[in-house]
Structures are given as structure tokens and as C-alpha cells.
Amino acid sequence: MSRKVLLIEDEPNIAEAIRFLLTREGWQVETHAEGADALQVIRVASPDLLILDVMLPGKSGMEILRDLRELEDMQGLPVLMLTARGQTRDREMAENAGVSRFMTKPFSNSEMLTAVRDLHAQATQS
Amino acid sequence: MATLNVLILVCLGYVVLLFGVAFAADRLAAAGKGAWLRSSLIYTLSLSIYCTAWTFYGAVGNAARSGLEFVTIYLGPTLVMISWWWGLRKLVRVGRSHRVTSIADLISSRYGKSNTLAICVTILAVLGGTPYIALQLQSITLSFSIFADADPSGLYREGSSVFWVAAGLAVFAILFGTRNLDANERHHGVVTAIALESVVKLFALLAVGAFVVWGVAGGVGPMMDRIDASEIGHWNVDTGRWTTFIFLSAAAFVCLPRMFQVMVVENTDEGHLRTAAWAFPLYLLLISLFVVPIAVVGLDIMPEGSNPDLFVLTVPLSQGNDWLAMLSFIGGFSSATSMVIVTAMALSTMVSNHVVMPIWLSTQGGSGSVSGDVRHIVLLARRISIAVIMALGFFYYRLSGGGAALASIGLIAFAGIAQILPALVGGLFWRGATRTGALAGLTVGFLLWIYTLLLPGMGGVLMPESVLHSGPFGLSWLRPQALFGIEGMDPMVHTVMWSLSLNTIAFCVASLLSFPSPLERLQAAQFVNVFDHSVAPRGWTGSVAQSEDLMIMTQRILGAGPAHEFFQAEAEKQGGRASLPEPTPAFLERLERELSGSVGAATAHAMIGQIVGGSSVSVEDLLAVADESAQLLEYSGQLEAKSAELTRTARQLREANTKLTQISEQKDSFLSQVSHELRTPMTSIRAFSEIMRDTDELSPEEQTRYAAIIHDEALRLTRLLDDLLDLSVLESGRVSLNVGDDTLRSVLDRAVSSTLAGTSKTLTVRRTKAAERIPLQTDLDRLGQVFINLISNALKYCDADEPELTISAHDVGGHVVIDFVDNGSGIPPGSRSVVFEKFARVGGDKAGGAGLGLAICREIMQRLGGEIMYLPGQGGAAFRVRLPLAYQQAAQ
Structure with missing residues (x-):
């Protein structure tokens, strides 16, 4: 069973690191670095999991998440959000927007993998 | 013949009667009864204090000496009463509506409430009044002496009797003139008493006259024959003297303090003047009716050398008619006492109001708020003033020796008091009359009166004979009785002519030349047009x-x-x-x-x-309202200013608060940005270092590549920290500049080569090196830093296929301007204003810059005294650097 993750992140080095980690876990990893057209990309890719950066060129991760949760068929998509700002206000905003998991950069690789596994398990159970 | 003791008893009895009348009248007035007390009859009778002992005794003496000339003294007031009663009405109206207390008060009030003028008039009135009081004392003393000469007991001593008379009169004046303080200074008791005295003296003189005509001469016919036979009957009119005397007596009638007191101050109803206009001349006619017969008979029957001033007493005595003589004595006594009492009252009011009280108030620390009861002090001042005035009269009498004829003393006083006339009449009828004018006129007239009449009249005591005959310092044209060489005039006529004419001229000229104060102008209008302004009673009805x-x-x-x-x-x-x-x-x-x-x-x-x-x-009310409004306006103006100031302060506070909030937000945003910029490279470093640590099966290529990423991100972190530190130093202003000299060209050379070295990207830099030979004196390294930033920005962001950067420089009056223009698509207009802000990211900045470069450039240029700005309309991204040729400390 193929598991697909979509990673939206504008820092190429971070994207490369996550791709490396998740590929080894058996995920099919797609990446995208723009905020503006992110919603379309998500629709096209139709991933099992979405990893979303907050600070994106064009449109912020917060807005993308909010718009995403408006869509009927995207209610159940697990979303892991990453931010480099790490302020409590950002975490609250993300939770209100309907985030599944919120992580502050820098994170440890095991932390990332655990989160991805948990989210996937929850999604498949329900 | 009546003994002296009887005489004294009669005097005392008469005084007690007066006390009783005055007391009863006061009681009636206080109880609001006795309207007759304020009738026109009482008013007219009280006016006859004009007829003093001088009239009572002196008229006969004057007739005996100078014939019909005595008539002038009655003609003056008669003329005033009949032909000028409208002028008197104006005087009374002014006096009542301004609640004037004396003639000094009136003059001072008219000329802007000047106390200087009040003091001048007071001094004049006291000096003029003193001989007059002395005259009354003299007449009483002389009449006493007539009886004393015949008194066998020989108890009479002239000196002590004058003293007791003066003291007695002072006590009477104090008792009735200063019983209480009335706002209008009206004294019903005293007025009633002097009205009674007027009746007594008229009755006494008529009785003596009737006795002389029918008792001595034997009827009207024989009497007329006697008069025709004597010299008195011949009209011997000296026009100069007659005119002068009529004028003097008219002036004195208006100006004398005691006349002013009864005519204006004690007046209760203007309408009384209508009655007085005919009744008072009638009184004068009656009292002068028998003057000539008494004088003629006296000259006939009395021994040679007897004093004609005392014929009124001595003629009945010589005929053995003791009771008539006694009545006559009482008449004379009445004339003298009424005059002295009213004069003392009037003068004491003036002295206490204008001299004593101002001095007393100024000794109270000048704290204009003497709120306590000053009534007792005013009363005390008046009582002492009365005593002092009486004492002055007494001493004048002792000094002058009582020798001068009664009539001449009276005339001297008249001439003195008449000096007030120009200021008084001018004040009532001429709006242009000013305080300066009044002061000038009064001073001139007063000094001339003293110099030409008062001092010469006192004998050689105060003025040496030499001055009298040949003038002071031998200046003959200054002889007191022949001013400017005009000789041969009667001294009285001479004085009146010179003093009053020069007084009037000085008054008019000084008035025309001087400028009245606003208060003066207001008072002038109110006095002159008193009938237009209705009388404003203080109490409300x-x-x-x-x-x-x-x-x-x-x-x-x-x-x-x-x-x-x-x-x-x-x-x-x-x-x-x-x-x-x-x-x-x-x-x-x-x-x-x-x-x-x-x-x-x-x-x-x-x-x-x-x-x-x-x-x-009234106009005064309106002016007072205007004054208050002005004060209110001023106050509200102050309030407005204060309110404007508060508004300003509030705005400043608001602005400061906004600024602080902004700064706080900027700080939060800055920290958040810094956090982001630090965390991003650290995320990569951590992720890859964990991958290298935890993953065994990494290929050598992968290992090399991931190590390179870690290295690059570490460098990026370092650069960021360097920039942050640099910016913090520049912003704090604690940067130390290292000023040196070089040309622009070599600075640019170094910047271009160090930017382009070690990069794989291509950028063509176009320069006009000839134009760059501009010598600079500045911090060359900092300037180079700015150039490197701009060139590396072009290197990083220029999106043209063949990137080009054109650097052009020119010298503009003390400044050098360097433009950096590339051929890319430039910065979108919306972002141009923020490119110099910290962490400004235009578009997707993937070139690894933290967005601090241009912020640092801006800070550097500011330190160097120049500026850096975005230059729109150049096609690509364009920046202009402007810099002074020589660095100036002040530019920091």
C-alpha cells in the first residue's frame, strides 16, 4: 500500500532532509515550494499526509490550512505544520485553523518520524 | 442794665433750647415723622446762614462807614437765586445723584475723583474759613464786651471769653454735626436748629429796626428825613467796587463750604429751590430793611468814636431798652453760632474725608480691604477736625488782634473762596474742563489771593513793609497791591480782578492743553449732562x-x-x-x-x-459691565490657552504612546524575525547531522553533499549574526568611523573585484572610470561595504538573461552622487518603500540573504552624512548613493 506525503516547504535544504527521512520510511514524497498555488497542488497530489511550513512565499501556511479545511473532502487530511517562529500565538492560530500536529523548528528526526507515524495511524484507524 | 451773669445764663439757656430743638428734630426724622422738617420753608431758612454775625452787626457798620455799599453783599445772592436758580438746580442734582458730601468732594468727583484736587479745595476752604470763624468769635466777644463794660462786677476778661465761646461752639458742632454717619451727610437736627436761629436773628434785627424807626426817630416820615439828611442816603456808587462785591458775594454764596452744605448736601428735595428762589431774596430784603435807619440813627445819637459795628446793640442800650438789647444780642449770637457750627461741620467732613482718612488708610498697610468698622474712626477724625478748625479760628483771632473791621475780614474770606468758582462752574457746564485745568486755575488763583490780599491784610507780620511798597527783590511790577504796575486800584478789586481772571485763564488754557483720563471724561459727561442721566437711587424701589x-x-x-x-x-x-x-x-x-x-x-x-x-x-453702569466682561473675557482667554496647552500635551502624549507601541511592536516583530532566521539554518544543520549520525548506509556522495549543506548553513548563521551585530552597532550610534582619503574610483574598484571574485554567476559591470576621479574623505571601508552590498544585490537578484550593472558617478556641489542601475525587472512599486527595512524580503528571496543588507546600508550612509534611496523609473533595480565630499562631524 503506497503512502503519499506532500511536503510544502520553501527551504530546499530542509525539504531535502525530510524527503530523505520519509523515503526511507516507505513514503512516496512530493515537494512543493510555493504558497500561492499550494491548494491546487494538494488537490492534484491528493496525499495521505500533508507537511506544511508556515512562512511560505505567496501565501502563508496558516491561510492554506484554513482554506483547506473549508473544503468538504479535505476535512480528514492529517496536517503536520512546521514553523521557525515558535511563538505560542502561532500554535493557537494553527490549532484554530484545524492543524493535526504542530512542530517548531529545529526538530529532531525521530520527533518528525514519530509524528508522521502517529498521524498516519490515526488516519487509517478512523 | 443786664449783668454779665444774666447774659451768660441767657446764652446757655438759648444753647440748651437749640440742643432741644436739634435733638427733637433728629428724633422725629429718625422716626420718619415730621415731614415739615424737610419742607421748603426750613430749607430756605437754613440757607440764611449766609447771614452771619458779619451781616447782623457788620452791615450796619458798613453802612455807617461806606454808605449803601453794604447792599452789594445781599445783591449777589439775590441775583444768583433769582436769575441763576437753574444753575443751582443743576448743582443740587449733581450733588444728590453723586452723593457728594462737600464742595471738595464735588470738585474731586467731577475731575476724575482726584484726591489732589480735593485736598487743594479743602486747604483753600480751611484757609478761607478760618478768618471767617475768627470774625464770628470777634463779634460774639465784642457784643459781650458791650455788656461787660457796663457790668460792675468786672469779672469779664476778653481772652478767656473768646476761648470759652470757641470751645462751646466746638462742643455744639461736635455733638450735633457728628452724632452719626449718614450716607448722605444729612443732619436734620442741625438744619432745624439753624432754621430756628434764622428766625431769631431776623426777628431780633426787625425788632431793633422797628424800635429805631418808631421808638427813636418817631415814625417813617421823620426817619426818611433823617436818612436824607445823612450822607448814607446819597447814592455814591463806585462801579468797580460794587461790581466786584456783588460778584464776590454771588460767588461766595455758591462756593462757601457752609452754603454748599445747606444748599446741596442737606437738600432733600430739588423742588425746594423753587420756593427758595423767591423766599430767600425776601429774607435778605427783610434783614437788610432796617440797616440804613439803624446806621443813621446810630451815627446821630451815639457819641463820636463808638464802633458802628455794634450799633445794633448799643442803640437800644443807650435808650435804656435792656430787653431789646438782650434780644439783639441773642440775634447776633444766633448768627455767629449757626455759621460756626455749619462751617465746622462742612470743613470737618472735607478734612476727614480727603485728608485724614486717606492718610489713615495708607498707614493701614494700604490693604484696600479695611472691612472692619471704620465709622468710629471717621467720627473721631471729624471731631478732631472740628476742634482743630475752631482752634485755628481762635488763634487767627488772637493773632490778628481783632482789630480789623468785620466787613473787611469777611470780604477777604469771600475772595479766597471765590477761587473755586471757575473750576466749579466750568465743571458743571464745560465738558472739556480737565483735572489739570482745575488744578492750575485753583493754584494760580489761590497763590494770587494769598500774595495780594491775605498777607498784606495781616499787617507786617508775615510780609515785610518793603515788599508791599516796592515789590519783592525790588521788582516794582510785582508789588502785591499793584501787579504789573497797575496802581491806584482798590486792593479788593485789584485782587479779585487779577486772581479770578488769571485763575480762569489758567483753568481754560490748561484744560485745552491737557488730555482727560477716561474716568474724567465719563464724570464730565455725567456732570454736564446730569439732567439727561436720570438720578440713580442706590436703594431699590x-x-x-x-x-x-x-x-x-x-x-x-x-x-x-x-x-x-x-x-x-x-x-x-x-x-x-x-x-x-x-x-x-x-x-x-x-x-x-x-x-x-x-x-x-x-x-x-x-x-x-x-x-x-x-x-x-447709566453710562457708569454700562462701563462697569464692560469692565467686568473684559475681565471675564480675559479669564476665559486664559482658560482657552490652558485648554489648548492641555490638548497639545495630550496629543504629544498620544503620539509618544503610539510611537512606543510601534517601537514595541517593531521589537516583537524583529525578535520573531531573528528567531525565524536563526531557526531555519539550524533546522537543516540538525536534520542532516542526525541523518549522518544515525544512517549507516550513506553513500560517500551523499555524505559529502550533506556535510556541504551543514557547512553552508553554518556560514549563513555566521553571516546573519555578523549582520545583526553590525546593525546593532550602527543603530546605537556607537560606531567609530575610520575616516581616510581616497578617490571614489579606487573604492569602487575594490568593491567590484571583491564581490565578483569567487562567484560562479556572471554580472557585467559598466563604469565611466574618468568620472570617478573624485577625491573622498570618509570612512572608506564602510562606504565600500555599501557598494559591495549593492553590487552583490544586483548579482543575486538581477533576473535578466545577461545581467548588467551600470555604475555612474557625478559631482554635485560638495556632494558626490553614485547610481547603481541594473537591467533586471526591478523592485515592484509596492515594495520599494520597505526595501530598506530589516528582514524585508522582496518576492521569494532564496538567495540566502537575511534581508538586513539594505538596512545596514541605510544606517551606514546616515553615519557618513549621506543617504541611500531607491531610484524609480530606471528600467531595472536602481539605487542612488549620495555622499558629502568631505566627512563632517556635525553630519552625524
């Missing part, structure tokens, strides 16, 4: 007042609640059950006080005046 109107007005000023409460309380106080109080004067006064707390005294007075209608609003 609310007979026509509408309580409802007052209520409405009060509501507007105090507000509905307080106004209602006030009126309710007042209505209850009056005991009525009506909700509105009756507009009684007391209520109106309380209302005025209440209102004046809110709108000021003058306005309150004017407003109530409007409604009550008892008085229209």
Missing part, C-alpha cells in the same frame, strides 16, 4: 417690579433649582403664603447680591434696574 420677571431672569442666571429655592426662602421670610416674594427693597438688594456672585456686581445692578425700572442703566 420695587413698586413696579415684577417678581415673575425677576424670577425668570434669576432662573437664567442661577439655574431653575437655585432660583426657585432662593425665591421660596425669600417669600417665607416675608411671611406671605404666595410663592413669589414681594419686591421689597430689602429683597431686591439681597437678590442683587445673589446675582452679583454669578455675573458681577455691575451687571447684576443693571439687570435688576432694567426690570424694576426704578432707574435706567
Whole structure:
């Protein structure tokens, strides 16, 4: 069973690191670095999991998440959000927007993998 | 013949009678009864204090000496009363409406309430009055001596009798003139007493006259024959003397302090003047009726050398008619006492009001708020003044030796007091008369009177004979009795002519030349047009007042609640059950006080005046209102200024607060940005270092690549920290500049080569090196840093296929301008304003910059005294750097 993750992140080095980690876990990893057209990309890719950066060129991760949760068929998509700002206000905003998991950069690789596994398990159970 | 003891007893009895009359009149007046006390008859009789002992005894003496000339003394007042009663009415109206207390008060009030003038008039009045009082003392003493000569006991001593007479008169004047302080200075008791005395002296003189005509001469026919036979009967008119005397007596009638007292101050009704206009001349006619017969008979029957001044006494005595002589004595005594009492009262009012009280008040620390009861001090001042004035009269009498004829002393006093006339009449009828004019006229007239009449008249005591005969310092044209070489004139005529004419000229000229103060102008208008301004009584007479109107007005000023409460309380106080109080004067006064707390005294007075209608609003009221309004305006102006200041302060505070909030937000945003910029490279470093640590099966290529990423991100972190530190140093202003000299060209050379070295990207840099030979004196490294930043920006962001950067420089009057223009798509207009802000990211900045470069450039250029700006309209991204050729410390 193929598991697909979509990673939206504008820092190429971070994207490369996550791709490396998740590929080894058996995920099919797609990446995208723009905020503006992110919603379309998500629709096209139709991933099992979405990893979303907050600070994106064009449109912020917060807005993308909010718009995403408006869509009927995207209610159940697990979303892991990453931010480099790490302020409590950002975490609250993300939770209100309907985030599944919120992580502050820098994170440890095991932390990332655990989160991805948990989210996937929850999604498949329900 | 009556003994001296009988005489003294009669005098005492007479005085006790006067006391009784005065006391009873005061009681009646206080009880509000006795309207006759204020009748025109009493008023007319009181005017006859004009006829003093001088008239009583002196007229006969004068007739015996100079024939019919004595008539002039009666003609003056008669002419005034008959032909100038309208002028007197104006005087009375002015006096009453301004509540004038004396002639000095009137003059001072007219000329802008000048106390200097009041003091001048007071001094003049005291100096003029002193000989006159002495004259009365002399007449009483002389009449005593007539009886004393015949007294066998020989107890009489002239000196002591004068003293006791003076002391007795002083006591009487003090007792009745200063019993209480009335706002209008009216003394019903005294006026009634002197009216009685007028009757007594007229009756006495008529009785003596009748006795002489029918008892001695044997009827009217024989009497006329006797007169025709004597020299007195011949009309021997010296026109100069007659005119002078008529004029003098007329002037004195108006100006004498005691006449002013009874005519103006004690006047209770203007209408009385109508009666007095015919009744007073009639009185004068009656009192002068028998002067000539008595003089003629006296000259006939009395031994050679007897004093004609005393014929009124000696003729009845010589005929053995003791009782008639006694009556005559009482008549003379009456004339003297009434004159002395009223004069002392009038003068003491002037002295205490204009001399003593100002001095006393100024010794009270000048704190204009003597709120305590000063009545007893005023009364004490008056009593002492009376005593001093009487003492002056007494000493004048002792000094002058009592030798001069009665008539001449009287005339000297008249001439002195007449000096007030120009200022008085001018003040009433000429608006242009000023204080300076009045002072000049009074001074000139007064000095001339002293120099030409008073001093020569006192014998060689105060003026050496040499001065009299050949002038001071031998200047003959300054001889006191022949000024400017005009000789041969009668001394009295000479004095009156010179003093009054020069007085009037000085008054007019000084008035025309001087400029009146606003108060003077106001008073002038009020005095001259006194009949146009209706008399404003101080107390309110609310007979026509509408309580409802007052209520409405009060509501507007105090507000509905307080106004209602006030009126309710007042209505209850009056005991009525009506909700509105009756507009009684007391209520109106309380209302005025209440209102004046809110709108000021003058306005309150004017407003109530409007409604009550008892008085229209006078010019003075309006001016007072204007004054108050001006004060209110000034006050509200101050309030406005204060309020504007507060508004300004509030705005400044608001601005400061906004700025602080902005700075705080900027700080938060900055920290958040810094956090982001630090965390991003650290995320990569951590992720890849964990991958390398935890993953065994990494290929050598992967290992190399991931190590390179870690290295690059570490460098990026370092650069970021360097920039942050640099910016912090530059922003704090603690940067130390290292100023050196070089050309622009070499600075640019170094910047270009160091930027382009070690990069794989291509950028063509176009320069006009010839134009770059501009010598600079600045921090060359910092300037280079700016150039490197701009060139590397072009290197990083220029999106043209073949990137080009054109650097052009030119010298503009003390400054050098360097433009950096590339051929890319430039910065979108919306972002141009923020490119110099910290962490500004234009578009997707993937070139690894933290967005601090241009912020650092801006700070550097500011330190160097220049600037950096975005240059729109150049096709690509364009920046302009502007820099002074020589670095100036002040530019920091």
C-alpha cells in the first residue's frame, strides 16, 4: 500500500532532509515550494499526509490550512505544520485553523518520524 | 442794665433750647415723622446762614462807614437765586445723584475723583474759613464786651471769653454735626436748629429796626428825613467796587463750604429751590430793611468814636431798652453760632474725608480691604477736625488782634473762596474742563489771593513793609497791591480782578492743553449732562417690579433649582403664603447680591434696574459691565490657552504612546524575525547531522553533499549574526568611523573585484572610470561595504538573461552622487518603500540573504552624512548613493 506525503516547504535544504527521512520510511514524497498555488497542488497530489511550513512565499501556511479545511473532502487530511517562529500565538492560530500536529523548528528526526507515524495511524484507524 | 451773669445764663439757656430743638428734630426724622422738617420753608431758612454775625452787626457798620455799599453783599445772592436758580438746580442734582458730601468732594468727583484736587479745595476752604470763624468769635466777644463794660462786677476778661465761646461752639458742632454717619451727610437736627436761629436773628434785627424807626426817630416820615439828611442816603456808587462785591458775594454764596452744605448736601428735595428762589431774596430784603435807619440813627445819637459795628446793640442800650438789647444780642449770637457750627461741620467732613482718612488708610498697610468698622474712626477724625478748625479760628483771632473791621475780614474770606468758582462752574457746564485745568486755575488763583490780599491784610507780620511798597527783590511790577504796575486800584478789586481772571485763564488754557483720563471724561459727561442721566437711587424701589420677571431672569442666571429655592426662602421670610416674594427693597438688594456672585456686581445692578425700572442703566453702569466682561473675557482667554496647552500635551502624549507601541511592536516583530532566521539554518544543520549520525548506509556522495549543506548553513548563521551585530552597532550610534582619503574610483574598484571574485554567476559591470576621479574623505571601508552590498544585490537578484550593472558617478556641489542601475525587472512599486527595512524580503528571496543588507546600508550612509534611496523609473533595480565630499562631524 503506497503512502503519499506532500511536503510544502520553501527551504530546499530542509525539504531535502525530510524527503530523505520519509523515503526511507516507505513514503512516496512530493515537494512543493510555493504558497500561492499550494491548494491546487494538494488537490492534484491528493496525499495521505500533508507537511506544511508556515512562512511560505505567496501565501502563508496558516491561510492554506484554513482554506483547506473549508473544503468538504479535505476535512480528514492529517496536517503536520512546521514553523521557525515558535511563538505560542502561532500554535493557537494553527490549532484554530484545524492543524493535526504542530512542530517548531529545529526538530529532531525521530520527533518528525514519530509524528508522521502517529498521524498516519490515526488516519487509517478512523 | 443786664449783668454779665444774666447774659451768660441767657446764652446757655438759648444753647440748651437749640440742643432741644436739634435733638427733637433728629428724633422725629429718625422716626420718619415730621415731614415739615424737610419742607421748603426750613430749607430756605437754613440757607440764611449766609447771614452771619458779619451781616447782623457788620452791615450796619458798613453802612455807617461806606454808605449803601453794604447792599452789594445781599445783591449777589439775590441775583444768583433769582436769575441763576437753574444753575443751582443743576448743582443740587449733581450733588444728590453723586452723593457728594462737600464742595471738595464735588470738585474731586467731577475731575476724575482726584484726591489732589480735593485736598487743594479743602486747604483753600480751611484757609478761607478760618478768618471767617475768627470774625464770628470777634463779634460774639465784642457784643459781650458791650455788656461787660457796663457790668460792675468786672469779672469779664476778653481772652478767656473768646476761648470759652470757641470751645462751646466746638462742643455744639461736635455733638450735633457728628452724632452719626449718614450716607448722605444729612443732619436734620442741625438744619432745624439753624432754621430756628434764622428766625431769631431776623426777628431780633426787625425788632431793633422797628424800635429805631418808631421808638427813636418817631415814625417813617421823620426817619426818611433823617436818612436824607445823612450822607448814607446819597447814592455814591463806585462801579468797580460794587461790581466786584456783588460778584464776590454771588460767588461766595455758591462756593462757601457752609452754603454748599445747606444748599446741596442737606437738600432733600430739588423742588425746594423753587420756593427758595423767591423766599430767600425776601429774607435778605427783610434783614437788610432796617440797616440804613439803624446806621443813621446810630451815627446821630451815639457819641463820636463808638464802633458802628455794634450799633445794633448799643442803640437800644443807650435808650435804656435792656430787653431789646438782650434780644439783639441773642440775634447776633444766633448768627455767629449757626455759621460756626455749619462751617465746622462742612470743613470737618472735607478734612476727614480727603485728608485724614486717606492718610489713615495708607498707614493701614494700604490693604484696600479695611472691612472692619471704620465709622468710629471717621467720627473721631471729624471731631478732631472740628476742634482743630475752631482752634485755628481762635488763634487767627488772637493773632490778628481783632482789630480789623468785620466787613473787611469777611470780604477777604469771600475772595479766597471765590477761587473755586471757575473750576466749579466750568465743571458743571464745560465738558472739556480737565483735572489739570482745575488744578492750575485753583493754584494760580489761590497763590494770587494769598500774595495780594491775605498777607498784606495781616499787617507786617508775615510780609515785610518793603515788599508791599516796592515789590519783592525790588521788582516794582510785582508789588502785591499793584501787579504789573497797575496802581491806584482798590486792593479788593485789584485782587479779585487779577486772581479770578488769571485763575480762569489758567483753568481754560490748561484744560485745552491737557488730555482727560477716561474716568474724567465719563464724570464730565455725567456732570454736564446730569439732567439727561436720570438720578440713580442706590436703594431699590420695587413698586413696579415684577417678581415673575425677576424670577425668570434669576432662573437664567442661577439655574431653575437655585432660583426657585432662593425665591421660596425669600417669600417665607416675608411671611406671605404666595410663592413669589414681594419686591421689597430689602429683597431686591439681597437678590442683587445673589446675582452679583454669578455675573458681577455691575451687571447684576443693571439687570435688576432694567426690570424694576426704578432707574435706567447709566453710562457708569454700562462701563462697569464692560469692565467686568473684559475681565471675564480675559479669564476665559486664559482658560482657552490652558485648554489648548492641555490638548497639545495630550496629543504629544498620544503620539509618544503610539510611537512606543510601534517601537514595541517593531521589537516583537524583529525578535520573531531573528528567531525565524536563526531557526531555519539550524533546522537543516540538525536534520542532516542526525541523518549522518544515525544512517549507516550513506553513500560517500551523499555524505559529502550533506556535510556541504551543514557547512553552508553554518556560514549563513555566521553571516546573519555578523549582520545583526553590525546593525546593532550602527543603530546605537556607537560606531567609530575610520575616516581616510581616497578617490571614489579606487573604492569602487575594490568593491567590484571583491564581490565578483569567487562567484560562479556572471554580472557585467559598466563604469565611466574618468568620472570617478573624485577625491573622498570618509570612512572608506564602510562606504565600500555599501557598494559591495549593492553590487552583490544586483548579482543575486538581477533576473535578466545577461545581467548588467551600470555604475555612474557625478559631482554635485560638495556632494558626490553614485547610481547603481541594473537591467533586471526591478523592485515592484509596492515594495520599494520597505526595501530598506530589516528582514524585508522582496518576492521569494532564496538567495540566502537575511534581508538586513539594505538596512545596514541605510544606517551606514546616515553615519557618513549621506543617504541611500531607491531610484524609480530606471528600467531595472536602481539605487542612488549620495555622499558629502568631505566627512563632517556635525553630519552625524
